[in-house]
Amino acid sequence: MAELLADHTTLRVGGPAGDWVEAGTEADLVEAVAAADERAEPVLVLGGGSNVLVADDGFAGTAVKIATRGVTADVDDDGATCGGVMVTVAAGENWEAFVGRAVERGWVGVEALSGIPGAVGATPIQNVGAYGQDVAQTIASVRVWDRKLRGVRTFANADCGFGYRHSRFKADPGRHVVLEVTFQFTQGDLGAPIAYAELARTLGVGVGERVPMADVREAVLGLRRGKGMVLDIDDHDTWSAGSFFTNPVVAPDAVPAGAPTWPAEGGVKVSAAWLIEHAGFGKGYGVQLTDGRASLSTKHTLALTNRGGASTEDLLAVAREVRAGVENAHGIRLVSEPVLVGCEL
Numbered sequence: 007m008a009e010l011l012a013d014h015t016t017l018r019v020g021g022p023a024g025d026w027v028e029a030g031t032e033a034d035l036v037e038a039v040a041a042a043d044e045r046a047e048p049v050l051v052l053g054g055g056s057n058v059l060v061a062d063d064g065f066a067g068t069a070v071k072i073a074t075r076g077v078t079a080d081v082d083d084d085g086a087t088c089g090g091v092m093v094t095v096a097a098g099e100n101w102e103a104f105v106g107r108a109v110e111r112g113w114v115g116v117e118a119l120s121g122i123p124g125a126v127g128a129t130p131i132q133n134v135g136a137y138g139q140d141v142a143q144t145i146a147s148v149r150v151w152d153r154k155l156r157g158v159r160t161f162a163n164a165d166c167g168f169g170y171r172h173s174r175f176k177a178d179p180g181r182h183v184v185l186e187v188t189f190q191f192t193q194g195d196l197g198a199p200i201a202y203a204e205l206a207r208t209l210g211v212g213v214g215e216r217v218p219m220a221d222v223r224e225a226v227l228g229l230r231r232g233k234g235m236v237l238d239i240d241d242h243d244t245w246s247a248g249s250f251f252t253n254p255v256v257a258p259d260a261v262p263a264g265a266p267t268w269p270a271e272g273g274v275k276v277s278a279a280w281l282i283e284h285a286g287f288g289k290g291y292g293v294q295l296t297d298g299r300a301s302l303s304t305k306h307t308l309a310l311t312n313r314g315g316a317s318t319e320d321l322l323a324v325a326r327e328v329r330a331g332v333e334n335a336h337g338i339r340l341v342s343e344p345v346l347v348g349c350e351l
């Protein structure tokens with residue numbers, strides 16, 4: 007029987023895959039992708055399925071689930087000093103488990119990225135970020151299989167084209183299969199300077215101060231749980247793909263009065279959650295539209311959630327209403343953050 011992609015995505019939607027391969031080694035991964043390319047068959051690379059929305063019709067090609075493992079540090083734990091460490095991680099390693107390990111070992115710089123689901127190999131794709139950190143701050147290089155050149159390549163950080171929820175890998179969709187990510191960490195007990203006001207308030211310190219990494223991790227996990235942003239099978243608010251819309255970057259004079267903003271390259275980044283709420287969409291919006299199957303999270307307006315039994319079309323119906331309402335109210339068109347596979351907003 008065909009593998010149902012709904013069983014491999016955190017939104018728990020998506021029809022069958024034409025073919026399904028679980029690749030436990032790098033050789034198997036490259037072989038599966040290269041063989042499908044040779045047959046001119048579409049390929050869907052999947053990590054944890056936490057940032058995709060797959061069509062109800064599924065994916066008519068080969069879906070390759072990355073299950074490679076391995077974390078290698080270039081210094082022994084015993085020899086750990088303040089000198090720094092390079093850590094190479096296989097694409098299939100779980101991100102949240104890796105962050106836990108980093109905090110335990112004193113590898114500084116990803117502690118604020120606690121609680122984010124998915125695999126390490128996906129983190130460079132959209133330059134995963136939260137609470138003032140993103141992976142571009144600690145990634146040294148990304149090793150990939152280049153499907154166009156049919157060879158392995160390594161991109162140094164400066165060549166990854168990292169931006170807000172963006173990279174060269176996202177700009178050129180499907181071309182690069184991330185095999186390994188190498189991080190460069192400083193070492194110590196204190197986390198990187200706190201760069202996010204809400205996190206600083208929770209920790210009772212000022213922005214720019216440093217506190218033990220374990221405290222940062224705990225505070226972030228607490229904040230995220232309160233927003234339904236830590237996976238929990240019993241909590242439908244976490245049956246999501248995280249934030250469904252990115253915070254739009256607009257010209258300073260296009261910012262609606264009162265909207266929270268952050269500095270950004272090319273303009274000002276505006277809170278998408280604020281835009282949604284101030285266009286009349288509250289937490290839980292969408293229940294009526296979909297007979298209770300899909301809605302905005304009841305904890306956080308930026309997350310689109312499956313309340314149980316939702317289809318991809320149900321989720322898209324809510325997303326379309328919200329996007330149209332925000333455009334009407336504020337003249338700003340929201341862009342979806344998850345990768346849409348075989349469907350359109």
Ligand SMILES: Cc1cc2nc3c(=O)[nH]c(=O)nc-3n(C[C@H](O)[C@H](O)[C@H](O)COP(=O)(O)OP(=O)(O)OC[C@H]3O[C@@H](n4cnc5c(N)ncnc54)[C@H](O)[C@@H]3O)c2cc1C
Nearest residue numbers: 053054055056057124125127128134135136183184247248
């Ligand atoms: C509850 C929740 C909270 C979240 N919070 C955050 C957050 O705070 N910040 C944030 O940035 N994101 C967040 N996300 C989104 C998501 O977790 C991240 O984007 C994560 O990195 C996706 O990893 P994944 O392995 O699940 O990727 P998938 O969903 O499997 O894939 C996402 C995309 O990356 C591609 N891809 C995956 N692995 C590879 C690879 N090895 N090589 C090439 N392409 C690949 C896929 O083809 C697809 O296009 C959240 C999601 C959920 C469900």
